[in-house]
Structures are given as structure tokens and as C-alpha cells.
Amino acid sequence: VYPDGSMTPELNEIPVGKKLHVSFPEGSFSMKKFFQATLHATHLVLLGAGTGITPLIRLMLEALKNEVKTLFVLFNRTEDDIPWKAELDAVVVTHPKLFRVSHVLSNPSSLWKNFKGHIRRDLLEELLPPIFPIMGEDSEVLPFIAICGPNPFTKLGLSLLEEMGCSSENIFAFTG
Numbered sequence: 001v002y003p004d005g006s007m008t009p010e011l012n013e014i015p016v017g018k019k020l021h022v023s024f025p026e027g028s029f030s031m032k033k034f035f036q037a038t039l040h041a042t043h044l045v046l047l048g049a050g051t052g053i054t055p056l057i058r059l060m061l062e063a064l065k066n067e068v069k070t071l072f073v074l075f076n077r078t079e080d081d082i083p084w085k086a087e088l089d090a091v092v093v094t095h096p097k098l099f100r101v102s103h104v105l106s107n108p109s110s111l112w113k114n115f116k117g118h119i120r121r122d123l124l125e126e127l128l129p130p131i132f133p134i135m136g137e138d139s140e141v142l143p144f145i146a147i148c149g150p151n152p153f154t155k156l157g158l159s160l161l162e163e164m165g166c167s168s169e170n171i172f173a174f175t176g
Contacts, residue, residue: 002050034172041143041144043068043069044059044071044143044145045144045146046059046060046145046146048075048147048148048149049076049150050076050081052153052154052174055146055148056072060091064099069097070099070100071100071101071127071128072100072101074088074103076105077107078107079109079112104118104119115127118153119160120160121160124160124161147172
């Protein structure tokens with residue numbers, strides 16, 4: 001149970017044995033609108049935290065099918081919390097020119113040599129440089145950004161992206 005999660009605290013309150021009706025994980029998200037919004041996008045940036053990876057995987061697969069360069073940044077607590085790490089690493093090997101994944105851990109072991117901490121502007125600027133010197137009107141690079149995770153993560157991520165000059169028209173946030 002993620003105390004600040006959108007779903008797990010609610011699910012935890014349901015008595016065992018009670019029937020539950022479940023829909024697809026997209027919520028208000030529309031793949032049709034996604035395709036329209038990304039029609040001219042040259043890059044897709046996926047920012048996910050914890051179980052927020054779930055709807056982003058579908059976007060990643062669609063982007064790769066359409067040969068859109070994709071950067072997937074996953075925020076987790078520990079190495080053991082990284083879902084589908086081996087599978088995502090395999091996608092990097094299969095699509096080296098189209099797909100990149102970066103993991104950021106807030107509570108890494110002493111052996112972890114990659115990105116550490118929580119979502120913050122300097123980290124995003126370090127992770128996104130090939131895409132984000134694009135704020136000028138003359139740029140030929142147009143990213144579409146999707147973000148999903150616990151509400152505080154998503155809200156902070158949206159705020160940071162706005163500070164960095166990203167257009168809200170090019171961002172979709174999965175919110176609870």
C-alpha cells in the first residue's frame with residue numbers, strides 16, 4: 001500500500017471477498033487523443049513512479065511501434081522495487097536508437113551507481129538534455145510527455161516541467 005497513492009489506500013479498505021468492478025487502467029485517458037496529440041511529436045518522454053509504470057508501458061509500446069524516440073524515466077525506492085527491469089533493459093537492446101530508460105532511486109544500496117533522489121528540476125535537466133534544448137520556436141524537436149505516479153510526484157513533476165518551459169498542450173498527467 002502506497003500511503004500517498006491514488007489506488008492502493010482505497011483498495012486496502014475493501015473487505016476481503018467483496019466484489020469489485022474494475023475497468024482498464026487508462027481512466028480518462030484516450031489512446032485516440034494520445035495519437036492526435038502526438039501526431040507531430042518527435043520524442044516521447046515517460047515519467048513514472050512506482051506503480052505509475054502501468055499505463056506508461058502501453059504508451060511506450062505504441063511509440064516504439066510508430067518509431068517515436070522514447071525516454072522512460074522510472075522513479076522507485078530501491079533496486080528491488082524496479083518493475084520489469086530486465087524486460088525494459090531488453091527493449092533498450094532491441095531498439096537502441098529509439099529507446100532509452102533511466103532509473104532513479106530514492107533509497108538505493110551503496111552499490112547503486114546511477115541516478116539518486118526524487119524528481120527535481122536539476123535531475124530532469126540532466127536526464128532530458130537531448131530533448132529539452134527545444135523550448136525555442138525554431139526547434140525541430142517536439143516532445144510529448146506523459147507522467148504517472150503518486151499524486152505528489154505527478155503534481156511536482158507537472159510544476160517542474162512548467163518551470164522548464166514545457167507547454168501543457170504537450171503533457172498528459174495520469175491523475176487519480
